[in-house]
Amino acid sequence: MxxxxxxxxxxxxxxxxxxxxxxxxxxxxxxxxxxxxxxxxxxxxxxGDVDGPFSQEFVTPAGAFDSDITLVCPPANKTAMQHRNVGVRILNGTDTNGLASSVADDLDGRNYVVVSTENWGRTYGDYVRLYFGPDGVRQAYTVALNFDGEVDMVLDNREGTLVDIVLGEGFAETGELRSTLAPELDPDAVLSANAQCLPVALVTPEPAPRILPDNPVDKKNKKKNSGN
The missing domain is CATH 1.20.5 (Single alpha-helices involved in coiled-coils or other helix-helix interfaces)
Incomplete structure (x- = not known):
């Protein structure tokens, strides 16, 4: 015990x-x-002060999103839009008289909505430049398919889907659009960029023109949406 x-x-x-x-x-x-x-x-x-145990970085270093790329990527897995849903303004950036009107006739024949034709007010020495806003990326890529040379695509902060087409000296040498039978104009082909691009949210837009013509396509879409 x-x-x-x-x-x-x-x-x-x-x-x-x-x-x-x-x-x-x-x-x-x-x-x-x-x-x-x-x-x-x-x-x-x-x-980023200490090297991790893996070769892949856990975070993107500061400033890694800064880029010189200004080309906006087309919407993923999208084909060209129906031309009647694309409004364009054609600007002649050359000394060639009647160039904008000639292109307007051709695009009108392809069922694009030609809003107006004007002189650009200055000379554009390259081929063709397109100006468009965040809502008009797919429209701009649809328009670009009609041109056989290098198209400079510029995002600005305009509202709506209107696409401005600036015709340059390079285009004036031929004055012709790509043939409607070209494989690039296959309506089932997926839109693609011809250079490095970024999503529209990562590209800083340029200032848009202070005055833009009314786009009948946008008015039609607003009326359609308001009726739903």
Whole structure:
């Protein structure tokens, strides 16, 4: 039997509890230190101050989204729009008289909605430039298919889907659109860019002209949407 009068079992139990508490303190202390160290290490990797255990970076370095790319990508997996849903304004950037009217007749024959023809007010030495807004990206890529040379596509901050076509000296040398039988004008072909591009949200638009003509296509779409 145990001699309780001497308090030996109580002393042993107290000693066991004390050792248990000491082990728990050590274990929890080590765990807390490990968690704190892991947190500091993870924060350093996230900020880029510490090299992580993997070759792939966890975050994009500061300024990595800054880019010289100004070309907007076409909408993913989209084909050209029906031409009757694309409004264009044609601007003659050359000294060739009647160039804008000639192109207007050709595009009208292809069922585009020609809003107006004008002189650009300055000379454009390259082939063709298109100006369009964020809502007109697919329309601009549809228009670009009609031209056989290098088309400069410029995003500006205009509202609506109107596409401005600036005809340059390079185009004036031939004055002809791409043949309607060309494979590029296959209505089932998916739109694509001919150079590196970025989603429209990542491209900084240029200022749009202060005055733009009314686009009947946009009016028709607004009327249609309001009726739904």
């Amino acid at each position: 145990t001699d309780r009068a001497n308090g030996r079992p109580d002393a042993r139990r107290a000693q066991v509890r004390r050792h248990r508490r000491e082990r728990q303190i050590v274990v929890f202390g080590v765990l807390l230190i490990a968690v704190a160290f892991a947190g500091v290490f993870a924060a350093g990797v996230y900020k």
